[in-house]
Amino acid sequence: MDLTLTPAQANLRDRARAYVTDHLQPLEAEFERRHTLDPSTIADLKRLAIEARLHGGSLPREVGGQGWTSLEQILVHEQLGQATGGLWSFIPGAYNALVHASPEQRGRYLDPCLRGERNGSYAITEPGQGSDARTLAATAVRDPATGEYVLNGEKWFVTGPSDTDFMIFHCHLLDGEQRLPPLFLVDYDAPGLVMSHDPDYTHTFADRHPQFVLTDVRVAAEAILGGIGQADAMTNEWFVEERLHIGARCSGAMERLLALAVEWATGRIQFGERIYDFQGVSFPLADSAADASAARLLTREAAALMDAGASPKVVHAKASLAKLFASEAAYRCADRVVQVFGGRGYMREFPAERYLRELRVDRLWEGTSEIQRMVIARALEKRGVRAVVG
Ligand SMILES: Cc1cc2nc3c(=O)[nH]c(=O)nc-3n(C[C@H](O)[C@H](O)[C@H](O)COP(=O)(O)OP(=O)(O)OC[C@H]3O[C@@H](n4cnc5c(N)ncnc54)[C@H](O)[C@@H]3O)c2cc1C
Structure with a gap:
């Protein structure tokens, strides 16, 4: 390649x-x-x-x-x-799911997002449903009298900047015995939609991750994004794209961490010598360079396979592989670089300290490291070792 x-x-x-x-x-x-x-x-x-x-x-x-x-x-x-x-x-x-927006939805949601006037969130996770998103409790029921849909559910970790004003709501449409998964576009000011809690997290991020409760929120049929029954496929597309983005951001974080650490360690003198000349300092950085290069290659390879039209199942596994490796490696790398900076590495005004807190979430969101391992292990069996590793 x-x-x-x-x-x-x-x-x-x-x-x-x-x-x-x-x-x-x-x-x-x-x-x-x-x-x-x-x-x-x-x-x-x-x-x-x-x-x-x-x-x-x-x-x-x-x-x-x-x-x-x-x-x-x-x-x-x-x-x-x-x-x-x-x-x-x-x-x-x-979010890439908005590529399925109708012309009316484009005018109302997508176009203003691209102009920087609106922000959306993607609400999948619930208090009871996390890694196993197949069993979401949030529901939609069609009211035959009005043709509207009535939404109920509780969503956690709903990520977006503080001015976010609509969500993509993943739920199940109850229709007799059937449970079909649609996505709905729901404005935050819809009656019955309440932000119930806005917790602080380990990182200090531009995004907030509040919790919402939806109680009998009524939306028109035009709020359905991409068709009833399509939600799982659209959410999977989002997961694959975002897992690759996470892998790439982690490899970028490692590049910056290494640049800062090499600059510092080659200038810092202790015991009359540059600390970089102590192998206890330079070898962890060499290990981090190996981690950073491998993460970068894995992520670029997965993306290039996607561009080349490789089997979506193989790309799915490759994206998990890239996200798993890059996120675990970036956290290791941040920890090593904090150590190289000594006491300065523990000060919030230095990037290494911030990275150590911020990179932790990459092992959790968009599927934890354990879930990535599940995806990879299944692919090893179903697609074959060569497809996953080769
Ligand atoms: C800052 C932040 C932002 C987020 N943003 C969003 C967002 O915008 N939208 C959204 O919908 N969600 C979001 N999430 C939720 C995130 O995707 C979930 O937290 C994550 O998928 C894990 O789900 P959970 O927290 O319920 O943990 P659980 O699923 O309860 O898992 C708990 C532990 O059990 C492990 N585990 C579970 N099942 C297995 C298994 N089969 N084998 C081995 N181990 C297993 C997990 O790996 C984990 O270690 C966000 C989370 C955070 C922290």
Whole structure:
């Protein structure tokens, strides 16, 4: 497989890098301290991202996105991972499920998202249903008198920036004995929809992850996204894409951690010598370089296979493999780099400390490491070892 970048791909990577180093990294320390940024700063970040053509990257051009290939998305996310605070969330964009939006839904949800005027969340997880998302308790029932759908359920970890104003609601439509999975687009100001709790988490991220309760929320049939029975397939598409993005951001985080650690360790003198000349310091960094390179290659390979039209089942396994390895490796790498920085590694104003807290979630969300191992183990048996490893 030839993973050489074309000039256009290298240009895209460089545009993303410039956005991260010029606009996101300078805001990291302030964001960590205040847990927020001024509205005018956020508006600037959105405008600058649009000017740099970094918005809506994973959506096709026909619906107003950039039409990037999977590999191109990975090249960008490798750069986004070099900012702490999850600040990339301020770049206008939308979940890939919105590619199935009707013209009316595009005008109401997708187009404003791409202009940076609206934000959506994707609500799957519930208090009782996490890793096993097949058994969601949230329901929709059609009211024959009005043709509306009545939604009930409780959703946790509903991720989005604080101005998020609609969710993609994954539930089961009850129709006699049948339970069919649809996605609904639901505005946060719909009567009966209540944000019940907005907890703080280990990381300080641009996104919040609140909990919602929906009690007899009524929506029109036009709120169904992509057709009844399609939700599982659309959510799986989202998982595969996001697992690759996570792998790429983790490999980017490792690149930055290593750059910071090498710069520090080659300048820091103890016992009359550069600490880099102590193998106790440089060898963990060499191990981290091996981790970072392997994570990058796994992620790019999975994306390139997707672009080449490989079997979706194999791509699914490869995306799990990339996410599993990259997220576990990035956490190891952050821990080693904190150690190399000594006491400074424990200070929130230094990126290594923030990465150690922030990278932890990559082993949990979009399927925990154990769930990725389940996907890989099943693929080893069903698709064959060569398809997964080769
Ligand atoms: C910050 C954050 C943001 C999130 N954002 C979103 C979001 O936007 N939308 C959304 O829908 N969800 C979101 N999630 C939810 C996330 O996807 C779930 O937390 C995750 O899938 C795990 O589910 P759970 O927390 O219910 O854990 P559980 O499923 O209860 O798992 C608990 C433990 O058991 C293990 N386990 C479970 N089943 C198995 C098995 N078969 N074999 C081995 N081990 C197993 C798990 O690996 C885990 O270690 C977010 C979570 C966090 C922390």
